[in-house]
Amino acid sequence: MQKFKIVLMVSIAIVIASVSSFPLSGIAYALCSGSGCNNTNPQTTGCSADAATVKTKYPASGLARVELRFSDACQTRWARTVNIGSLNYWVNATLRYWYYGVQYVAPGYTAYSNQRYGPGYRACGDAGISPVYGLINDLARCTGSY
Amino acid sequence: MLKTNTSRLFGWTFFFLALVALFIFVIGNKFSATASNEEDGGQEQTNLDSTVTKLAFDGVTMSVAGAHQTGEYFQIDVCFSLPDDRDWLLTSRPDDAVLNVNGQTYTITEEGVLDLKFGSNGVVTEKCQYLLFPLEVENGSNLVLFLKKVYVSEPDKVDCPALQKQLDERKSEIKVSCPTESNVGGFGVIQKPSLLDTETAREFALDILTAARRAPWVFHFKFTQP
Numbered sequence: 001m002q003k004f005k006i007v008l009m010v011s012i013a014i015v016i017a018s019v020s021s022f023p024l025s026g027i028a029y030a031l032c033s034g035s036g037c038n039n040t041n042p043q044t045t046g047c048s049a050d051a052a053t054v055k056t057k058y059p060a061s062g063l064a065r066v067e068l069r070f071s072d073a074c075q076t077r078w079a080r081t082v083n084i085g086s087l088n089y090w091v092n093a094t095l096r097y098w099y100y101g102v103q104y105v106a107p108g109y110t111a112y113s114n115q116r117y118g119p120g121y122r123a124c125g126d127a128g129i130s131p132v133y134g135l136i137n138d139l140a141r142c143t144g145s146y
Numbered sequence: 147m148l149k150t151n152t153s154r155l156f157g158w159t160f161f162f163l164a165l166v167a168l169f170i171f172v173i174g175n176k177f178s179a180t181a182s183n184e185e186d187g188g189q190e191q192t193n194l195d196s197t198v199t200k201l202a203f204d205g206v207t208m209s210v211a212g213a214h215q216t217g218e219y220f221q222i223d224v225c226f227s228l229p230d231d232r233d234w235l236l237t238s239r240p241d242d243a244v245l246n247v248n249g250q251t252y253t254i255t256e257e258g259v260l261d262l263k264f265g266s267n268g269v270v271t272e273k274c275q276y277l278l279f280p281l282e283v284e285n286g287s288n289l290v291l292f293l294k295k296v297y298v299s300e301p302d303k304v305d306c307p308a309l310q311k312q313l314d315e316r317k318s319e320i321k322v323s324c325p326t327e328s329n330v331g332g333f334g335v336i337q338k339p340s341l342l343d344t345e346t347a348r349e350f351a352l353d354i355l356t357a358a359r360r361a362p363w364v365f366h367f368k369f370t371q372p
Binding site for chain 2: 041042043044048051052053054055056057058062065067069080082083084086093101103105106107108109110111112113114143144146
């Protein structure tokens, strides 16, 4: 009986150790899945935990870095625009044809759009002295599709 | 005598085959390239005299894998080894990747993932990125590609206390702040040493946040259309 208890305890310890060593990134904490992630905030849903920048565009203004962000765990994409100028600017981050975010931000700050599930999206955006309240869709300010 | 002649014949045959192999290798690559590093003495150069451009620095080996015209853009493919499995990138500003064509310079307009290579343990070990430059390159043009750094992409929400702690540990006297609004990220510099301009202070903090590894990788090559 004593031997059985020891074997049982060792087995439990091994199971706990194995489970706790799994890489619990992204999906383990994501609060959405599939199309249920559409038009949600990638940060508050946890999808941004494993995010990668798959495409980056530098519009001709020279004031913005536009990124297409991708979460492998959630299979979602969103746009992020960074103010790379040296002054405060209005920045627009658009997930082409779908969502946009507009913010007046200091240098080094970013604005990002809500996310959408599935492939084939582009990130668009720019920075400037006037706000663009709407979607930016012209390809000169968009990343490639992913 | 016979043995000496046989050895000579073997030697010449080997030399000839090596020459043919080298010729095929040169022709096989659509461009010829040499690599140089202009500043960092700690950088290791490999294959300096061959057509393979490969430079190693601080655990990152980088190479130019190809170049071609794609519509109104000139595309250069760059592969580099990854220090770890984080999301490593090549540019955070347009002038982080600069192409010099016959003496005229062009900054990058787009960067993106081409390919990921995995090790036997399933971890990403190498990444290939495409770099687009807004120009049409003529056949036979001499090109110089400057790459300033590799870095890990910024998180959508910066952990400000952690970044501040790292800045304090380096006695930088830089203070940063992070936004709290929804759908806004990044960080700003709110305090810095008087001798530092804000741009430099921000770059310093950003390098820490993104684990940037700076070394100018400079690739020289002639573009030859297929």
